Amino acid sequence: MTTCLLRSLTIVAVLNLVTIVTIHGKEAKRAAPVFKDGEAQIVDEFKDPDFWIRHDLWVETEFDSDGDGKLDRMHVDVTRPRQTDTEGLKLPVVYGSSPYYCGVGDSDEKYFWDTRHELGEVPPPREHMPEIELKIQRPIISKKHVADWLPRGYIVVHSSSPGTGLSEGCPTIGGDNESLAPKAVIDWLCGRGKGYTTVDGDEPVTAYWSTGKVGMTGTSYNGTIPLAAATTGVEGLEAIIPVAPNTSYYHYYRSNGLVRHPGGYLGEDVDYLYDFIHSGNAARREYCDCEIRDKEMAEGMDRVSGDYNDFWAKRDYIHDLGPMKAALLMSHGFNDWNVVPEHSNRIYQAVKAKGVPVQTYYHQDGHGGPPPMKLMNRWFTRFLHGIENGVEDDPRAWIVREGAKHENPTSYEDYPNPAASPVTLRPTAGAPERGSLVLETESSQGTEKLVDNFSFSGDSLAQAEWTEHRLIYVSKTLTEPLHLSGTPKIELKLASSKPFANLSVWLVSLPWNDDKKAHITDNIITRGWADPQNQRSIRESEPLEPGKFYDVKFDLQPDDQIIAKGQQIGLMIFSSDRDVTLWPTPGTELTVDLDATRLSLPVVGGVEAFKKSTAADEKAEGETVAKTAKPSLR
Structure with a gap:
């Protein structure tokens, strides 16, 4: 005692x-x-x-x-x-x-x-x-x-x-x-x-x-x-x-x-x-x-x-x-x-x-x-x-x-912020480099392809200037802060070269913070993962028919974040997330139909706030892209 x-x-x-x-x-x-x-x-x-x-x-x-x-x-x-x-x-x-x-x-x-x-x-x-x-x-x-x-x-x-x-x-x-x-x-x-x-x-x-x-x-x-x-x-x-x-x-x-x-x-x-x-x-x-x-x-x-x-x-x-x-x-x-x-x-x-x-x-x-x-x-x-x-x-x-x-x-008043409403963004072609993330597209964007390889971490893929292992689409440079509050949603139409595939989505803020004291999470807005086999129900898998396109919809993780002026919002689509998923042999190909792909962002102030925050600033946008250039990932 x-x-x-x-x-x-x-x-x-x-x-x-x-x-x-x-x-x-x-x-x-x-x-x-x-x-x-x-x-x-x-x-x-x-x-x-x-x-x-x-x-x-x-x-x-x-x-x-x-x-x-x-x-x-x-x-x-x-x-x-x-x-x-x-x-x-x-x-x-x-x-x-x-x-x-x-x-x-x-x-x-x-x-x-x-x-x-x-x-x-x-x-x-x-x-x-x-x-x-x-x-x-x-x-x-x-x-x-x-x-x-x-x-x-x-x-x-x-x-x-x-x-x-x-x-x-x-x-x-x-x-x-x-x-x-x-x-x-x-x-x-x-x-x-x-x-x-x-x-x-x-x-x-x-x-x-x-x-x-x-x-x-x-x-x-x-x-x-x-x-x-x-x-x-x-x-x-x-x-x-x-x-x-x-x-x-x-x-x-x-x-x-x-x-x-x-x-x-x-x-x-x-x-x-x-x-x-x-x-x-x-x-x-x-x-x-x-x-x-x-x-x-x-x-x-x-x-x-x-x-x-x-x-x-x-x-x-x-x-x-x-x-x-x-x-x-x-x-x-x-x-x-x-x-x-x-x-x-x-x-x-x-x-x-x-x-x-x-x-x-x-x-x-x-x-x-x-x-x-x-x-x-x-x-x-x-x-x-x-x-x-x-x-x-x-x-x-x-x-x-x-x-x-x-x-x-x-x-x-509440969470999500009652002033937030969904803003639908669409990708434009750019692989294996970067495409754009915009409110409207004027023409068909076709399909783009990525190749799975768990050897590359998500942060390295987000920073890469050129790589076949992810697809990434970025907004214009923000000319003023943009407040996100709620649960982003992703809708994709994709085909796999194999009956099984991982699907990972990150929403990132660019340019990447290279400060060694910074946390990797400084640039990750949110993330999400799904099995394309469960596109109908999480209770029942359906083996994928290679080459056939499937509609996949799911929520990313909820967030409330103010993205700073001078940043770009990036939608990154890839397969195996090295941090959290299984690691299958590299080589599975995912083909994404861009015309049937949508990102819904919960923006405080809605579409008008997004338009205001992404008012074109070509000089700033060019400087941002130059700063974020990273070596290619083959």
């Missing part, structure tokens, strides 16, 4: 003897949350960690996912102010749940799927990683959120998700038990569930210090779990703040019928993630591996076709939103190529349509990044403490503008 814990328990024991503190014969003021300008303030009596009470317990769930004939129990920790014992203070709870708290697996690429094989082929088997070394120091599962929320008058609770840490059960990567596990903890926090001092004992523990008002937050997988809990409609879960949540495992590992990997994790799939988080329940590991990973996942994930199916539908929270009533503050980065931004946008739009209180916060960076404390504080103050601060009347959308700090977002 740690020195800090011993000191805390000793203090609590002494203070329990004298529950009414007196000064000069008068009862001292009891500690309580303090609010100013609609936000919970840091309270001196709550901020000293030496006076916090920490303990852990196990909460019984309603499921048996590890097949041992007993209801699974989740390991839970609690950190709360001493006044919850000495003064009978009841407080709302900020709750985080995670599969990562107690250790994760090996990220060595040898445990990923091999991506160097032909499309439509069964991939070679994947090597499973060794057992995870459990890392835990009871009674503390995690210290996340404690420093932010406990001094502001909240109790902070954590739990390890099923099959991780000291929680029982099996990881299912989005299965029902990962929604029902946090629901059980919330039921316990609200006095409805059962908690015990040990994983297999019957000595009860109650949450007598809880008001029955719970909020959840977390990032990535830890942000998925709050949404999962909210879809159960559990009473007492009043508000959630998911940050970069994975809202559909299909949209994480697939895209419009295409096998696609999260950025930075080429070769990862749902079964790898299972291995990566399965840190607990050693006695039931064989059962979980057999039933979940080697049976359900192996049969359902389908790395051959990439089609959507019932396995993926069960792991798509868009289908489970019916019971949800927790107020939602969503957060995401527009340049997050790990959990791409559509994950948050699709849920935000669906929850807004339900009439549930909702706000969204976006920044221009990559994975992670919570809203500013002010936004989160107002959200939890309103829905957990019940303070009428008018947050429901605040702007719905908060977007960090280019170059601004995360804590200084710009507010908008």
Whole structure:
């Protein structure tokens, strides 16, 4: 037992003897949350960690996912102010749940799927990683959120998700038990569930210090779990703040019928993630591996076709939103190529349509990044403490503008910007160099061809002056900034030389930023991927007849970006995206019918704003092309 814990328990024991503190014969003021300008303030009596009470317990769930004939129990920790014992203070709870708290697996690429094989082929088997070394120091599962929320008058609770840490059960990567596990903890926090001092004992523990008002937050997988809990409609879960949540495992590992990997994790799939988080329940590991990973996942994930199916539908929270009533503050980065931004946008739009209180916060960076404390504080103050601060009347959308700090977002009426409307652009011929991207074309543009070669990265293809491995079409140089807000859409008519093909589309800003300190994402406006075999349905592939043209339509990732004056907007069409797709043998030819190809851009101000921003400036345009010239890529 740690020195800090011993000191805390000793203090609590002494203070329990004298529950009414007196000064000069008068009862001292009891500690309580303090609010100013609609936000919970840091309270001196709550901020000293030496006076916090920490303990852990196990909460019984309603499921048996590890097949041992007993209801699974989740390991839970609690950190709360001493006044919850000495003064009978009841407080709302900020709750985080995670599969990562107690250790994760090996990220060595040898445990990923091999991506160097032909499309439509069964991939070679994947090597499973060794057992995870459990890392835990009871009674503390995690210290996340404690420093932010406990001094502001909240109790902070954590739990390890099923099959991780000291929680029982099996990881299912989005299965029902990962929604029902946090629901059980919330039921316990609200006095409805059962908690015990040990994983297999019957000595009860109650949450007598809880008001029955719970909020959840977390990032990535830890942000998925709050949404999962909210879809159960559990009473007492009043508000959630998911940050970069994975809202559909299909949209994480697939895209419009295409096998696609999260950025930075080429070769990862749902079964790898299972291995990566399965840190607990050693006695039931064989059962979980057999039933979940080697049976359900192996049969359902389908790395051959990439089609959507019932396995993926069960792991798509868009289908489970019916019971949800927790107020939602969503957060995401527009340049997050790990959990791409559509994950948050699709849920935000669906929850807004339900009439549930909702706000969204976006920044221009990559994975992670919570809203500013002010936004989160107002959200939890309103829905957990019940303070009428008018947050429901605040702007719905908060977007960090280019170059601004995360804590200084710009507010908008909604996302997408209500002033945005679609502008349809058409390509003009130019391959293997650059064509143009224009509002109207005066004559037929015919077809142009590209040759697949995964050896070249997307950024090198975008910068190339001449290459047969992509098609690219650029707008006139912007004479003033152009604001995009919403989801660009692409419509192509193409033919493939083979029955299988990757299809990748990037929207880029040129000239390319060559500053070594700059991120590659500085020039990527947005991206999208699709399998032409799924042009009719993502649930069913149709082998392509070589040489036959097919109409393919799909969305690119949502965005809100102001493209700077002096830049050009480029539409790049290519096949294998080296960062995220499979790597088939180079040589597949894609032929694109330019007359049947369209890009729909969501422009704030619509067509008139686009015309104004692209008013001809021949001198500037010539200089831009000269600056962006790069060596040819054969």
